Amino acid sequence: MTTSLNNGYYPTCDGHLVYWERHGTPGTEPIFFLHGGPGGCSSRHHLEFFDLLGYDIVLFDQRGCGRSHPHGELRHNNTRLCVEDIDSLRRHLGFEKISLLGVSWGSWLAIQYQQRYPQAVLNTTLVSIFVPFSTNVSAYDQTLSDGLVGVSNGVEGCNAQEIYQTLSHGCPIQQRQAAMHWSRAIWQLNGQSMRQRALEDFVNEEAVRAIRLELHYHINQYFFTQAHEVLSLDSNTRVIQGIKDSFGMASLRWLRERVDIQCRLLNAGHNALDGTVLKAIRRSLKRDRYDG
8 A cells, every 4th residue: 555645544453454545724723523324434525514724624534434445344343443443543643632533423523532532622613413223213214214215226235234234145136236226215315316227327336335334334233332421512513404405313312412513504405516515614613724
């Protein structure tokens, strides 16, 4: 694996290589971007959230995701280990303290990082949040099942567990069909669509592995435990949340039952790159910079 001053791989003690890259201005406030998923990845598009002159930005792909290796690996892959990776990477890059920008699934990782390493956190921004408490996961699971039934077209697999089993144990043709079925349902739930040819091009071996990793987390309830019911967040934490994102709003209510938290509500959905949400993130991060 090659490494430069601006990108590289961090080797974990359990066989993963976590890909990272740095952007922005060295010596300014360090901020880690925590991407969505599970199974997602970081990209240069996520730099749109930041003022490149005001931040030393670290993008990285969570274990098993994106450019990290082994891609799609399920062994030694859970929420606790992903949180540990954040701190290992912080120390590897030589930062005493970091700020966090967590989007969707990344918002829960940011919350958990703050629980475990509060002394290492400067500011935390949570966007389009997702908290995997049991009621929220059950409601999400039912919505996924309804979506899979709605686009079945005779394809087997009408819930997440069945899709996961096919992706784990089916032949390559069955795996690809299941991944296309899953992708079609997810896009429809998000009000999107994709032509069959484009869908076939999109669902390659990498996509199969990414979806299997996502479902690995989902069927394990995102490794949420009773201990997660108790939490604290410092005063430098804020939420940016779209009111059209039902699971995000349920997550926000769950948080507000436990902590006082600053929140900006927007007339938007779950997509953090939506223009309205993107502007709010940039405005929030600029305020952090000037307040600092």
